[in-house]
Amino acid sequence: MHKxxxxxxxxxxxxxxxxxxxxxxxxxxxxxxxxxxMATQTSSAYNSIPPTITPGxxxxxxxxxxxxxxDFFGALWTSFVLCSIVTIVVLFISSLAGFAFAKFYFPAKxxxxxxxxxxxxxxxxxxxxxxxxxxxxxxxxxTLAGVMILFFLNPLGIFLMRQYISDSVPDELIEAAKLxxxxxxxxxxxxxxxxxxxxxxxxxxxVFTAVWGExxxxxxxxxxxxxxxxxxxxxxxxxxxxVDFGMILSGVFWATVPLIIIFLLFNRLFISSITxxxxx
Amino acid sequence: xxxAYQKGxxxxxxxxxxxxxxxxxxxxxxxxxxxxxxxIGLYPAIFSFYLAFQKWNGLGDMSFVGLDNFRIVLEDPLxxxxxxxxxxxxxxxxxxxIVIGIILAILLNVAFLRFRSFFRVTIFxxxxxxxxxxxxxxxxxxxxxxxxxxxxxxxxxxxxxVSWGTSEWGTKIAISIMVFWRWVGYNTIIYLAGIQSISNDxxxxxxxxxxxxxxxxxxxxxxxxxxxxxxxxxxxxxxALQLFSEPTVFLGAAAFTRDEAMTVVMYLYRDAFRLQxxxxxxATAIILLVIIVIFAxxxxxxTSGIGKKKKRG
Numbered sequence: 001m002h003k004x005x006x007x008x009x010x011x012x013x014x015x016x017x018x019x020x021x022x023x024x025x026x027x028x029x030x031x032x033x034x035x036x037x038m039a040t041q042t043s044s045a046y047n048s049i050p051p052t053i054t055p056g057x058x059x060x061x062x063x064x065x066x067x068x069x070x071d072f073f074g075a076l077w078t079s080f081v082l083c084s085i086v087t088i089v090v091l092f093i094s095s096l097a098g099f100a101f102a103k104f105y106f107p108a109k110x111x112x113x114x115x116x117x118x119x120x121x122x123x124x125x126x127x128x129x130x131x132x133x134x135x136x137x138x139x140x141x142x143t144l145a146g147v148m149i150l151f152f153l154n155p156l157g158i159f160l161m162r163q164y165i166s167d168s169v170p171d172e173l174i175e176a177a178k179l180x181x182x183x184x185x186x187x188x189x190x191x192x193x194x195x196x197x198x199x200x201x202x203x204x205x206x207v208f209t210a211v212w213g214e215x216x217x218x219x220x221x222x223x224x225x226x227x228x229x230x231x232x233x234x235x236x237x238x239x240x241x242x243v244d245f246g247m248i249l250s251g252v253f254w255a256t257v258p259l260i261i262i263f264l265l266f267n268r269l270f271i272s273s274i275t276x277x278x279x280x
Numbered sequence: 281x282x283x284a285y286q287k288g289x290x291x292x293x294x295x296x297x298x299x300x301x302x303x304x305x306x307x308x309x310x311x312x313x314x315x316x317x318x319x320i321g322l323y324p325a326i327f328s329f330y331l332a333f334q335k336w337n338g339l340g341d342m343s344f345v346g347l348d349n350f351r352i353v354l355e356d357p358l359x360x361x362x363x364x365x366x367x368x369x370x371x372x373x374x375x376x377x378i379v380i381g382i383i384l385a386i387l388l389n390v391a392f393l394r395f396r397s398f399f400r401v402t403i404f405x406x407x408x409x410x411x412x413x414x415x416x417x418x419x420x421x422x423x424x425x426x427x428x429x430x431x432x433x434x435x436x437x438x439x440x441x442v443s444w445g446t447s448e449w450g451t452k453i454a455i456s457i458m459v460f461w462r463w464v465g466y467n468t469i470i471y472l473a474g475i476q477s478i479s480n481d482x483x484x485x486x487x488x489x490x491x492x493x494x495x496x497x498x499x500x501x502x503x504x505x506x507x508x509x510x511x512x513x514x515x516x517x518x519x520a521l522q523l524f525s526e527p528t529v530f531l532g533a534a535a536f537t538r539d540e541a542m543t544v545v546m547y548l549y550r551d552a553f554r555l556q557x558x559x560x561x562x563a564t565a566i567i568l569l570v571i572i573v574i575f576a577x578x579x580x581x582x583t584s585g586i587g588k589k590k591k592r593g
Contacts, residue, residue: 013493017387024384025402028465031417032405034429038420046420049427093316096309104306105299112310119317123522123572125545126565127324129331129552133338134324152316178298184305213410215525216545220553231412238416238532245420252413263408267401270408274466275473 032260039063039250046245062250066237070225072251075233082144082229083211086151090207091200094154098161099192103174113162120155124216132220140221147221147229151211157203160276164199165192205266205273212259230255331562338556349563359564361539362547363571369452369527369543370520373459377467378512382505384464385471386497400472404465414462415529419445422454430454445531451541455527459520467512474508475501506584513583514576521572524549544568 034053038046041056066072100106101113131150132141140146169192177187218229225236234255237248263270332349334342353359387393388400406414422430422444431441442450478501486496524545528535536542536550544564552561 100306100309106303106306130324130327
């Protein structure tokens, strides 16, 4: 008598768990699906009641309209170049500094490290105006170089790299290399670098996606549509009073699809990059 | 003896010079960060404080105006409106994230769950979408048209169409939902990592003592999750007060002309890059810094107090 009721109670709990999670998944996915629907519909489909929720056949036409509005592939390429350069530079700066903080002794080491951590709490908009004029004075306004300099600053990267290097590069290995007469930079290049490659993947994803999605700074520095990154270009799609929803969401859709594919392929890496970045 | 002494001296000398060499290397390795930070991080931040006391249109000479910029901003009703908007959107957009995020994390961690990675990936997916993309998708989902999906769904419940792009509450609610949608998965993942770091022994002991799953969640998971909750509350508070991209892109062409969803950073941006009033914009940046520090301190303090009260009570 007792057993069945307990079993039933348990399955009610199970049903609740699955219902709640399924609802969350549907709500998470629906805007993606709906973006696809709109990207394939005519603008007039938008005015129908009840709303259209099945894909249409305007996929190509809508995207052609996007291409008339913005230099879509150019902007995508610009973003890709920007993110790649920033990621490589940040990985290099962070791993070198992380190596120094993890394996060297030098005066004021802790003070300097804490200083780096403290720079994380400076809100980005505090220096925005002087930064803009600095870039303008250097003649880098409206250039990719002007955009990327700011992103080279990445205190979190140094923090993560120090953590990883002190955990996973054995002191004995460094000592042995020193006895063999290796220079410090050679130790970095031939011993530290190979060991920290997995951490490069994590930090690389954090940096690449952060720069890819950043908007305020790119929006401030880039004015000429020819130099737009994909975010600024997409934002400009809706910057008219006469908006064409199918066209806008077609642009968003094609800019988002590559990202989703990369995410689905490497989702574990993405998810662990978040927890490593914030839990430590 | 002589040779041993010499050897010792030589070894010491070699060690000393090597130590020096290591020191130089270390400083060289950390130098790039500090050089870049000095130029594009620290100098601009300090210069903002200087600029806040100047009247400047970006082209001509600056003139010292004392606290005038702060007075102008603090007397501007639009500044207070933007602060009010920022706080309201922050509250509706981020506070529910913490509750829902914790629930989702607990459910994602239950032992019997199948398709776990499917649920995890789908719930996390909005976060990888850029803010601009999210804002554009939501600007269509929540458009003013009677036929927009949001208005249609409301219509099913007998609610009149809402002007999501122009009304006082419509814009705030639409933007808050958008912020919630993009970030809730992020918080869930952090809570999930926190839950997974809790030892299983604690739950086993509680099960033996007769605590059910809900009791376990309240009395074990929540208190042990506190450091993670504090972390996310801190980040959410700071992030919410800096909101810019979502409302700017959501409102499109009307972004800097309407005040229903203008946030403080938008107010700052408008002052600087639309009205060429860089002094008042810098003053706004400093006022916002103070506000962020105060709110982050209060919220972190309140969050860290939650568990303590419970223990006493």
